[in-house]
Amino acid sequence: MTPTALLTATGRPAARVGASMAVVSMLSVQLGLAASVGLIETLGPEGAAWLRLAWAGLLLPVLVRPRRLRIPASAVRTCVALGVVTASITLLFMAALARLPLGTASALEFLGPLGVAVARGHGAARRWALVAAVGVLFLTRPWTGEADPVGVAFALAAAACWAAYILLTQRVGDEVDGIAGLAISMPVAGLVATLVAGPSVVGSITPAMVLAGLGLAVLLPVVPFTLELLALRRLTTSAFGTLMSLEPAFATLVGLVVLGQVPDLLAAAGVACVVVAGLGAERVGARSPDEAPEPSRPG
16 A cells, blocks of 8 residues: 555544554564663673664565565665664764763753654644653653763764654655665664674674574564654654654653652653653644655656
8 A cells, every 4th residue: 555545544543553553663662672781781782782783784675675676766865864864863872871861861862853743743733742842851850960062962963863764764654665665774774883883892792692683673673663664654743753752651661560660750740741742642643645745656
């Protein structure tokens, strides 16, 4: 089904499906991060991210086989740009975490999707984005830590890349059928991560780590990036950006259930804000048929 054919049958049902995909994507991200703890302790954050991206870059072309599809050159260029941005988000955020408290880095990075939500939203959509922004601030509390200028720069760069990722992912979903676009973008992301982080950690890799990286790559990034591409065919970028603010809430929930970390009143208020904003975004977030162009024809 082409994007336009999909959207002609949308409205609330399609928005609900898209929102569900975004939620499952965020849960997969949190599970992937939790499962990566051991690998991060051994290889460091950038090394673990590189191993996941490298495996994803190998897996998706094998599963999708984009060579069998006719993809126009303009769409290939968009996929390549998405791959560069995908690797940049991960590596820049890891660099920020090395210099900033997690709450500060997370709050700064969330300026990316929230900025998209505010800039691309209108009326109710923009108001839900602002409610989500308040919730993210309550959850991450960036004012509690020292702000290293270099770390702030890395986090803001990651935020800009996340905003670009949302826009490019929607464009790839509109221009390329299925998930073939990811079979181009993910190898590019793996190559970029290999050039940046690979040389410093490749000597520490063991066969057990390679197998662990394969399993982790499925949880993060193969499953979430695939679901996000499909979700952005059904949701506006504003609604999607607002829904992404649910991620700190999921992190808080995982901490409560798995680690026994009980949130305080401010964190509970933050969870309430982003959940309400997410529900509001789902109600007003369906894309109209004229928002998605027909896929480009090869030429």
